[in-house]
Amino acid sequence: MGATLAASLLPKQGRAAGGALRRGVQALPEFGFTDGDGVARRVADFGGQGLLLNFWATWCPPCVAEMPALDRLQAALKPEGFSVLALSSDRGGRAQVAPFYARVELSHLGIWLDPRGAAGRALSVRGLPTSVIVDREGREVARLEGAASWDAPDMVAAIRDLIGPAAARPATDRA
Template identity: 50%
Template sequence: MKPFATVLFGALIVAWQPASAAQAPQNFAVLDTPAAVPEISFTDATGQPKTLADYSGKVVLLNIWATWCSPCRKEMPTLDRLQAKLGGPDFEAVALSVDRGGPELVTKFFAETGVTHLSLNIDISAKAMFALGTVGLPTTLLIDRRGKEVGRLIGPVEWDAPDMVDFIRGRIVAK
């Protein structure tokens, strides 16, 4: 009887954990306390200035990447598929290229790889990368509706894997 009670007690503890306490998939580091995100600026495909404030009220997955980064190139189609699945008024995957070659280089890469659901964003100065404390590419920040960083992942990941989609979806519905 004692082993059964122990297993039952353990199951109840797991069941009562809030969604945010669940193990994040694929090495996603979830912060205990949401952190302020530095103000950054970048441009869209037409050269218009953008900031993270443009996504206010949405959960944002900010992916810092470059076309010369092999792991970034591999994961970009999966990020595009995640945006296709979850993108809308409550969520945006923001792929921020730090390519110095300008938007033409990113446009060409998107066309070659069939990326159609992500908007083109670029910071040729790479100032955003340094302001965000990026130590390697790709680096992805999960930003809540209030503009606070709630998680970070360094390195490539399969963004459209079922566990990742469920994790991000949980963050979206957690208003």
């Protein structure tokens, strides 16, 4: 199924009121962000994986509401070579995000930081939350502005379709 058709399967009940889904395939621009330890990272560091880039902040109520579903999505799809990169725009960085993760009991998401908004600007993010789905070839295949029920079965199926199958592991000789 093509990416455009698969993106149309994202369920209406998973969208926030007024949320707009933009479909299509386009190359990602170069941009950077940091991990929870302050190490500079790029999307290219996740080559071959399907990604959901979620732009959020601790002060954003719809963002906070969808974080547990993103945590469950990460747990469900990580074995398939998929990562949720929840890029926090909080200016307080890790010192602000880590206590939030502990309070909300997020145990599967890594801490990813974009406190100056460079990644958000590179991807033309207009508001929070915004999520960008990236296929295994590093292309944006769908975008959702607004909160969603990311771990709903039909949403998980649509994401699997959008990102494509994981690369098969090479067979090993048993000689």
